Amino acid sequence: MRKDLGYTALAYFIFRSAFIGISSVSLITLTQQDSWISILIAFLIGFIPILLFYKIANIKDDLNILEKIDYSFPNFGKYLKIILGLAIFSLVLLNFWNLTNLIISQFLSNTPTIVISISLIIPIIYLISKSNVVIARTGLILFFFTALFWILSAAGLLNKFQFDNLMPILEYNPLKGVIPYISYNILPIFTLLIFPNKHIKKSLFTGYLVAMSSLFIVTLFIIAVLGIDLATIFQYPEFHILKLVFEGFVTYRLENMLATQWIFDIFIFSSIGLKFCNEAFNIKRIYIFPIILILLNSVVFKNNTIANKLLTYCFPYIIPIFLFLIPLIIYIKLKRKNSENIS
């Protein structure tokens, strides 16, 4: 297996992880039928952080990001790692809460949250106990399934695509959706830098193009198939749209199988995020963060209404501080330190 393929798959999952139920809801709430324009703008602006992470990956490319922090900040590097670790952990918590919420609201409404959390966390713990190569290979295998489900979904919805539903264009300000989209769907790729950076340089761009194209098309389908009004009232429009795949044609009720693509996204991001936290805090017992995650998962948001408000209007503006500004500082320092050492 070509290593970069596995890491590209991981990048694909990370980019998509916070889409279902988080950034898609923010986008649709803020920009309605212009959400797809927001994604296009965010895609172009998103090259800035992607380029930044690529530059970080390029300097001393045999080290991962945490080793680079130690290298460039010998004195307070460990504090920086803790701050980053906490930020990533918060993002994992958001995603994990979202995943359990999706499962409870759409699949297992009678099952206690704790049982769902434990069932999900066990494979995550198992995955992060393995080597980087195994994680990348797992990502690649899951990517094949996801790609198949994605193609099936798109093919099954093609005859329901109505261009009229995308109109009127630019009635809402598409710029409003750019920051939430970048915060949730582009900046978390920073976690991929936990892998030795020589493997992930190509993956950053390939994964970015593939994931952004897939999310752009998903958004177009949500609006064009469901119509913006119906898309707005659903908590998970991405899931509801799957109920219409091949409706009355080949077969039906495929949504439960097709929705696993979204579950895989969050599963992979949670695994990599927790791996990042473990290494940032230098914790050898890999189950400690997962246990904290399970405990916090039940209490993180009092209800969905509060969660939606925070996810739309608060978190998107905090995330860039940790996942763009701090990496920018790291890059500047790393570059300076590297050139000092070379000279």
Added chain:
Amino acid sequence: MKRLLIALTFILLLTGCWNYRELNDYAIATGMAIDYEDGEYEVSLLFTNGSKKEDEDTQVTVTSEKGKTIYEAIKNISLSMPKEIYISHLSVIVFSEDMAIHGITPALDYLLREPQSHQNFYLIVAKDTKAKDTLTILTPLADYPSQNITANIKITEKLQGRITNASFNNFVSKILQKGVNPITNSIIIVGNEEEGTKKEEQENSVASAYTKLDTLGLFKNDKLIGWTTMEESIGINMLLGDVNILYLNIPCGNNNMVITSTSYKVKNNIDKNKVTVNINANGMIKEVGCSVNLEDPKTIKEYEQKAEEKMKEYIDMGIEKAKSLKTDIFGYGNMIYRKYPNYFNSIKDWDEIFPNLEIDVNVEFTLAHKGSLEQTIGEFTK
């Protein structure tokens, strides 16, 4: 030891046995009827997997209960059920006329919110009868009344221009969208309702009672505000482009000629105060009850014109009906909103403007085929 513990945890958690239910534990509902009376909802569920003890027992059971909310009524049904109610396989929801006039939002909210609801069903309004009764009529051609109604809608929608595509999602999105109101099909019971519920009905060659699709119900938001005639239904469906096969009875001598459409296209040109609808249809002759020379191109031209006039007559009737009820069921308001959002948003109440909207309809009908005969029998034997 550590591995053994992990393996045990996997065995306990990932067996798929958590919270499992046997199929026999579920009462599978395939049809729901909602009546509204004295401020209460009466929900009736048609269950299709009742235990069949003897030959004279029917396979289906309809159970009803009342409640202040739809959910309460369903929960009241479960008080008399030895099984858990499962609504994922609902194929049709029948509303009574009273319920539709009262407003069907509570039912829509429940059906959208409930994770078990698959939202892949038809909505229909029972006309001149209780909604519950439509779920109890057994017919020889289908095993369950819900299956009978659903198949009837699907087939008729394909074969005639009288029925609309009133799927749940379609209906809900029309309620939510700006500048458009929904329509539904209606259902009536013909014959003796009481006799129609008996098991023997499925063996009789002449049914004592049967359900039949009727005209369209026009809504304003979630409330039923009027019924159409059959001609108005056809006209409305023609404007909506909801026509697969359309048939027209054209007067011909002392009799009629039946012409059906084989292809049908609608194109709308939208302006702020005017809509131009261009309809292009091809058709074929299905039946000729008079003696005309079909070999003569002039005759064909004459009947093409008559077909166009007939279509325009139906369409005008449909437009008149919608305008008289001030409900834009055609979605012209929505089309104007998509093209001129600022203009549309400046309008306070589109339904007040709609009756004054100029709708210009152009119909072009081509009689392309004559079926298996080139000439009429009457003309041939002259």
